[in-house]
Amino acid sequence: MxxxxxxxxxxxxxxxxxxxxxxxxxxxxxxxxxxxxxxxxxxxxxxxxxxxxxxxxxxxxxxxxxxxxxxxxxxxxxxxxxxxxxxxxxxxxxxxxxxxxxxxxxxxxxxxxxxxxxxxxxxxxxxxxxxxxxxxxxxxxxxxxxxxxxxxxxxxxxxDTYMLAHGTGSAVTRAGGKNWYTIYPDYAFGQDMQKKFETAIEGAGGKVVAKDPTPFPSDNYSTFLLKAPGLKPKPQVLGALQAGGDLANVVKQYQQFKLKDKGIELAIGLLFDTDIKAIGADKLAGTMFTTAWFxxxxxxxxxxxxxxxxxxxxxxxxxxxxxxxxxxxxxxxxxxxxxxxxxxxxxxxxxxxxxxxxxxxxxxxxxxxxxxxDAYLAKVKDPAKASEAGDYTEPVKTIPAAEAFDQPSPDCHLS
Structure with missing residues (x-):
């Protein structure tokens, strides 16, 4: 039945x-x-x-x-x-x-x-x-x-990158993460993400104190992560703008170098359920992100x-x-x-x-x-609250369609 x-x-x-x-x-x-x-x-x-x-x-x-x-x-x-x-x-x-x-x-x-x-x-x-x-x-x-x-x-x-940045970048900055260090993959996606995140962060009253392009793909981000604590002013937030397997590598090394214990929180530009599974929901619980759907x-x-x-x-x-x-x-x-x-x-x-x-x-x-x-501002769910394996997303708020995406670009001419 x-x-x-x-x-x-x-x-x-x-x-x-x-x-x-x-x-x-x-x-x-x-x-x-x-x-x-x-x-x-x-x-x-x-x-x-x-x-x-x-x-x-x-x-x-x-x-x-x-x-x-x-x-x-x-x-x-x-x-x-x-x-x-x-x-x-x-x-x-x-x-x-x-x-x-x-x-x-x-x-x-x-x-x-x-x-x-x-x-x-x-x-x-x-x-x-x-x-x-x-x-x-x-x-x-x-x-x-x-x-x-x-x-x-x-x-x-x-x-698109506007949706991701204006969801997460604005929310984390308004929550107190004013100074950011962003690392982004050095190709079209990452370059666009960096620009959109910086605009969103500044619009919410924050500042990107440093930004670095990273190789794509890569399994070693130690050069960038070890640099973060010594920056002046010291960043409150590490903005990891990678995706997929590269993002998993960044997060694992962020934890390996104990940047959270040094007062640097992690913000993620693009996060999929498959990323959470690969990294571990317990390691990401509470991390805020923006998504098109779950x-x-x-x-x-x-x-x-x-x-x-x-x-x-x-x-x-x-x-x-x-x-x-x-x-x-x-x-x-x-x-x-x-x-x-x-x-x-x-x-x-x-x-x-x-x-x-x-x-x-x-x-x-x-x-x-x-x-x-519509898009969704969300955070990674505490595994103890999950209804089943793969239940990773805890919605924070719905971002209405009119706010989630930018207005049509004056540079676009279809006819």
Missing amino acids: KHRLSTVVATAAVGALLAGCGGGGPSSGGGKVSDDKIVLGVLTDLSGVYADIAGPNSVQAVQMAVDDFKKKYGDKAITRNIEVIKADHQNKPEIANTQAREMYDRKKADALFDVPTSSAALAVQTVAGQAKKLYFNTGAATTELAGKTCNPYTYEWAY WNVDAKAQAWADRFKERTGQRPTFDQAADYSAATHYLEAAQKAGSDRAADVSKELDGTKFSDFFAHNATIRAEDHRVVH
Whole structure:
């Protein structure tokens, strides 16, 4: 009985999501698709520092969206021939460029998804514009994607550095952490994070007393961490702006050198459940962070996360949840348009307002293709309060969509 009930709840949640994405059938069942099929490509880090955040389970998330779409529409689907392909960009922009061209041109991908690592994402965005094919970014955080490098073929679905910085940077500074030392990975994501955090910290009355770029990827941060206690003025906060495996290395060495005992608190720019698992919730308990989503934020999210766990054996990260959401909205837009042409799909997406299991109070801004939605200021939950393994997030407050993301950049011109 319990199993049947959970199945009903999960199925209802899927129905609610798909209905919220447009529902209904296409103008005529079995619309026009190029090459007699729709191909969705997942370009991700399959084996490196971001493989747990995105990686194989991002592929699973997109496949799950395809399976649910087929189940919903059956023979009325725009096409039953929907293929999911994958490639590993190894967090290198030159490889991302090559793989994106291969997927769009030879493998006939209609849309690409995921792409952690901002430098890789910027490369893919350029290729998407040249190929005139869609790209849904869920993995990279640089604001340039919806700023000076924006194009009509790229959608920003999950988060960005503005959201992260103005959540965590402002909150920690207002709580008393006025003087910061920030270390950031020396590529597009880290450079953008540093700028956004410094702006947020100064806006809240604080100051970045020192900042250092660090190699990417890296397993040794001792040079930077040992420097912190001797800085003048002494920082009250170490801002660790790394992500994935690099972040785990920073935190472990922060604890090894006992910087907390020396009066330097830790603030984290980007934190996923997979990071907390790798580092240990007991070691991070109470640490504040900003997130786009967490798997038990509400009943709808948990129902979807339960199905994801049944499929993969793991709880999803917000990157993986965003992949499902973006793929579902793409398919629903193609269904409604009766076409998989980029221009036709975009016409259905632009300006759409929606709330699904991932994005609450969301709008797909037509001006820059940024999806603005609620975000969450949170802290790592004390393991003693966890309801189950993987219950890591204790919400502090909801950041409304209008505050979570910046206004459209004057540098973005889609037309």
